[in-house]
Amino acid sequence: MNEGRVLALSGGVGGAKLALGLSRVLPADDLLICANTGDDFEHLGLTICPDIDTLTYTLAGLANPELGWGRRDESWSFMETLATVGGETWFRLGDRDLALHVERTRRLAAGESLTAITDDVCRRWGIGHRIIPMSDDPVRTKVHAEEGWLDFQDYFVRQQCRPVVRELAFVGADQARPHPDLLAALADPTLRAVVICPSNPFISIEPTLALPGLRAALTACAAPVVAVSPIIGGKAVKGPTAKMMAELGTPPSARAVAERYADLIDAYVLDEQDAADADTIDADVTLARTLMTTLEDRENLARIALQAADKVRA
Numbered sequence: 001m002n003e004g005r006v007l008a009l010s011g012g013v014g015g016a017k018l019a020l021g022l023s024r025v026l027p028a029d030d031l032l033i034c035a036n037t038g039d040d041f042e043h044l045g046l047t048i049c050p051d052i053d054t055l056t057y058t059l060a061g062l063a064n065p066e067l068g069w070g071r072r073d074e075s076w077s078f079m080e081t082l083a084t085v086g087g088e089t090w091f092r093l094g095d096r097d098l099a100l101h102v103e104r105t106r107r108l109a110a111g112e113s114l115t116a117i118t119d120d121v122c123r124r125w126g127i128g129h130r131i132i133p134m135s136d137d138p139v140r141t142k143v144h145a146e147e148g149w150l151d152f153q154d155y156f157v158r159q160q161c162r163p164v165v166r167e168l169a170f171v172g173a174d175q176a177r178p179h180p181d182l183l184a185a186l187a188d189p190t191l192r193a194v195v196i197c198p199s200n201p202f203i204s205i206e207p208t209l210a211l212p213g214l215r216a217a218l219t220a221c222a223a224p225v226v227a228v229s230p231i232i233g234g235k236a237v238k239g240p241t242a243k244m245m246a247e248l249g250t251p252p253s254a255r256a257v258a259e260r261y262a263d264l265i266d267a268y269v270l271d272e273q274d275a276a277d278a279d280t281i282d283a284d285v286t287l288a289r290t291l292m293t294t295l296e297d298r299e300n301l302a303r304i305a306l307q308a309a310d311k312v313r314a
Contacts, residue, residue, distance in 0.1 A: 002192060002306070002310045002313075003030075003192065004030070004190045004191060004192030004193075004223075005029070005030050005031070005032060005185065005188065005190070005191055005192060006022065006026060006030060006031050006032070006191075006192050006193050006194075006195060006306065007032050007034065007182070007185045007186065007191060007193070007194045007195070007223075008022055008031065008032070008033045008034065008194075008195045008197055009034050009036075009194070009195070009196050009197060009199075009205055009208055010033055010034065010035055010036065010051070010055060010197040010199060010204075011035065011036030011038075011039070011051045011197070011199040011200065011203070011204025011205060011207075011208075012036075012051060012054070012199045012200055012203075012204045012238075012239060013054060013068035013069055013238050013239070014197060014198040014199050014200075014230055014237060014238060014239075014292075015036075015051070015054075015055075015197035015198065015199035015204060016051075016054045016055050016058040016059075016063075016068070016069075017058070017068070017198075017292045017298050018195070018197040018198060018228060018292065018298065018301060018302060018305070019033050019055055019058070019059065019197060020058050020059055020295075020298050021292070021295075021297075021298030021299045021300070021301055021302030021303075022129075022195065022302040022305075022306075023059055023129045024295070024298065024299045024302065025299055025302050025303055025306070026129075026302075026306075028128035028129050028130075030192075031129045031130070032129075032130050032132065032181065032182075032185050033055060033129060033130065033131045033132070034132055034133075034134055034179065034182050034208065035049075035051045035052045035055050035131055035132065035133055035134065036051045036134060036199070036203075036204050036205065036207050036208055037049060037051065037052065037114070037133045037134050037135060037138075037139055037207070038134075038139050038140065038141035038152070038170055038173075038203065038204075038207030038208075039051050039141060039152055039153065039156075039203070039204075040052075040138065040139075040140065041140065041151060041152070041153045043088075043091055043093075043153070044087070044088065044093070045105070046093075046098075046101040046102060046104075046105045047101065047104055047105045047108055048091075048093075048101055048153075049104070049114070049133070050069070050153075051204065052114075052118055052131065052133060053069075053097070053100065054068070054069045055131050056118070056121055056122060056125065056127065056131060057069070057070070057071060059122075059127045059129060059131070060122075060125035060126060060127050062125070068238070070094060070097055071094055071096040071097050073096070074094035074095065074096055074097065075094065075095045075096070076092070076094055076095065077095055078093060078094075078095050078098055079092055079093060079094075090157060090158040091153060091157050091158070100121070103117075104117050104121075113136045114133045114136050115132055115133060115136055115179065118131055118132065118133060130181075132179050132181055132182065133179060134178065134179060134182065134207065134208040134211060135176040135177055135178055135179055135211060136177070136179065137172065137175065137176035137177055138172050138176070139170055139171065139172045139173045139176050139207055139210075139211075140152070140170070140171045140172060141168065141169070141170055141171075141203055141207055142168070142169045142170075142171055143155040143163070143165055143167075143168060144165070144166045144167035144168070144169065145163035145164060145165060145166060146163065146164055146166070147163065149169070150163065152203065156240070161239075161240040161243060161244075164247050165243075165244050165247045165248060166247070166248075167248075168202055168203065168206075168248075170206070170207045170210045173207060173210040173211055173212075174210075174212065176211055176212070177211075177212075178211040178212065178213060178214055178217075182214075183213070183217055186217040186218060186220075186221045187217065187221075188222075188223075189222050191221065191222060191223035192223055192306075192309065192310075192313075193223050193224055193225075193226060193305075193306060193309030193310070193313075194218065194221060194223055194224070194225040194226070194309075195226055195227075195228070195305050195306075195309070196225065196226070196227035196228065196261065196264075196265070197228060198228040198229060198230040198237075198290060199230055200230060200236070200239055200240070200241040200244070201230070201241075201257055201260050201261065202241075202244055202245070202248070203244070209264075215263070215264065218264050219263065219264060223309070223313070224266040224267055224308075224309040224310075224312040224313050225264050225265045225266050225267070225309075226265065226266065226267040226268065226269065226305050226308045226309045226312070227257070227258070227261050227264075227265045227267075227268050227269070228268075228269040228290060228301065228305055229254040229257055229258070229268065229269060229270050229271060229274065229290060230257060231252060231253060231254040231256075231257055231271075231274070232254070232271040232273055232274065232290060232291060233271070233273040233274065234252055234253055234274075235252070236252070237291060253274070253277065254270055254271065254274040254277055255274070255277040255280055255281060258270075258277075258281045258282075258283060259281075262282055262283075265283050266283060266284060266309075266312045267283055267284040267285070267286065267308040267309055267311070267312050268281055268283040268284070268285050268286070268308075269285075269286050269288055269290060269301070269304060269305055269308055270285050270286065270287055270288070270290075271287075271288065271289065271290040271291070272287050272288065272289055275287055284308065284311060284312050286304060286307070286308040286311075288300075288301065288304045289301075
């Protein structure tokens with residue numbers, strides 16, 4: 001049996017699904033999950049960290065099973081009352097979810113790091129596998145649309161991805177320090193694999209890759225890097241990935257995602273529907289059913305991704 005730690009780069013619901021699968025097949029000490037924080041933003045005076053929260057809710061068994069994000073068994077008294085006093089309600093914060101944002105914001109203002117707060121929340125919710133932010137320094141994704149530059153959540157939630165995307169920017173990334181444990185994992189000669197989860201490459205993975213030295217560390221990493229395609233049959237399972245790719249001049253295909261990661265990956269997990277692309281991808285390709293609708297699907301895809309990495313290493 002192959003041993004060694006695995007590093008997963010994750011963002012969005014698809015990333016959280018595979019991270020859950022990895023957490024189910026790997027011991028706690030053998031998995032480090034790095035969350036995108038480019039989606040983070042300040043709203044109603046609170047610091048919201050959507051990808052960290054989706055990961056923690058998912059691994060704690062608290063996520064909304066229908067949506068894949070937010071809390072299960074949520075109530076909405078806060079939002080209903082906010083509407084009656086003229087507050088902004090376009091970004092819905094459930095009552096249970098709100099408690100996390102309030103406490104995080106309080107602790108950040110008191111000088112605690114996002115890492116320390118995330119570690120403590122995971123401990124309190126019984127999550128044994130470690131989740132870290134890509135950086136404790138703020139990075140904010142901006143979307144350049146026809147009407148100008150938009151905050152990502154304005155584009156994604158308030159305008160429901162309707163604006164045509166012309167360009168993306170990760171404000172603060174050039175000055176942000178990659179999480180030290182992320183760099184340490186990549187430098188570890190015993191690292192088993194790096195798994196790039198099936199997340200939107202533009203907004204869920206590339207903010208992490210934009211951090212100083214990150215691409216070089218991935219390229220120099222001794223472990224195989226395997227990416228799982230977020231595209232199935234030319235379509236994204238969830239979110240604006242395919243739309244965004246087309247608007248940025250990239251064909252919405254699994255092959256195009258592989259080409260975007262070409263300088264980084266050794267292996268690529270491709271959905272069976274896209275088998276015709278296998279011979280055109282410059283990486284060791286594994287065909288699999290990548291749609292994750294059940295817990296068993298998540299576990300199976302996690303095993304397949306690890307096997308793909310182990311094959312390259314062998």
